[in-house]
Amino acid sequence: MVLEATIIAIDNSEYMRNGDFVTTRYDAQATATEYIFQNKINSNPENTVGLLSYGGSGPQVLSTLTTDFGKILSGAHGTKISGENHFSSGLQVAALALKHRQNKVQNQRIIAFVGSPIRESDKELEKLAKKMKKNNVAVDIVNFGEENVNTAKLEKFHTAVNNHDNSHLVTVPPGPRLLYEVIATSSILAEEGFEMADSNDFFGGVDANMDPDLALALRLSLEEEKQRQEREAKESKETKDDLTKIEEEDEERKEK
Template identity: 80%
Template sequence: MVLEATMIAIDNSEYMRNGDYLTNRYEAQLTATEFIFQNKVNSNPENTVGLLAYGGNGPQVLATLTTDFGKILSGAHETKIFGENHFSSGIQVAALALKHRQNKVQSQRIIVFVGSPISESEKDLEKLAKKMKKNNVAIDIINFGEEAVNTSKLEKFTSIINNHDNSHLVTVPAGPRLLYEVIASSPILVEGGFEGESNDFGAGSFGPDGDIIDPNMDPDLALALRLSLEEEKARQERESQDTNKAEASAEKPESSEGSSKPNGKDDPKNEDSEMKDN
């Protein structure tokens, strides 16, 4: 098992209010953060994870490297959404936090969520990537929400910093799959992982009943993730029902208009009236 110190950098800029990911980009990011934390700690009990937010007025360390999930959760939920993306400074502050890790044997890794446009030029990102590579810092990037703007920049950044396949870029377009589900099957958490529908996500990712988290390892997180999936399924079913009702109501006036002939000869009342007159 790899011994790592990991800093998770979350995006808390204004773009994270968008609702194209359930329930919005920020909440989808927090669920994925919780999942990543549990995965890292479960894979090696000596692994540590920290949390940093790099939106707002600038980077802010929310939780130093720890194995206490409560500290990560508290820091994440106390963060406010405002301001802009500060990608480069966020990476540098995260690297500084890793430098001060207590166990120097741990390898250094940053997992950064990018859900808003990156303002830095490709040249600036190239310098940053070379600096991180020189300091032996691996960086995994989760690119979502603004893929059209960021993908080309992040692909070049990842190609420069990548050292023997230690850094990865995972692009997650909005769609039916939840953000953490895609991350669960990606190389960020699974060695040789991939994006796609499969149950082969690596040891420790799934429980005995096919749950992404083994309930015996972490019952609270397993329940939270299951409820999230059920809510998403219920939402999709409601949308499908609403669509069917809308289509039915749109067709109803046409059918009633064609069948209703109050003044026509085919009306039974008119026929009775004519027979009486005769």
């Protein structure tokens, strides 16, 4: 089990009001934040997680490193949406918070949600990435909402910050799957136990013995999503068959 101190950096800029993720980008991000916290704590009881926002007028530490879910919950749901994102300064403040962790044995990690356009240039991002790498801070990025604008920049940042595959970039376009569900199966949390998803005791990195309600909710959610996709596929096939039948009948009428 990896021993880590993790700062989750959330985007609370004006773009997070957008409704292309359920119910808004910010709400999708908040749910994913809660999921990540539970996953990290369940994977190792000595792990700690902090929360930081980097929209508005600048970065704000919402919760220092903790194992208290209530502090993360309060921070995520008590934050106002405003202004633009301050990606570079946000990551630097997160790294500073990690530097002051009580348990120096913990590996350092930042998980940053990016749901609005990044203003920094490629050169500025490369400089930031090298600084993170030098200080042994792994950086995972959840790129969503503005992926058309940000992906190229974030791919370069990821290449520069990645050290022996310790950092990950996950790009999530709007779609039927919930944001936290995509993260649950991504490289960001894969190492934390998702590979045991078929076990009776674990689901999505959540220990069913520790939190049976959350594990059940995740299982039901993914099963419902699978059923919905199967229904859509069936309906699509039926529609296609009906159109084919109509076209064939039209051809027959033309021939007569």
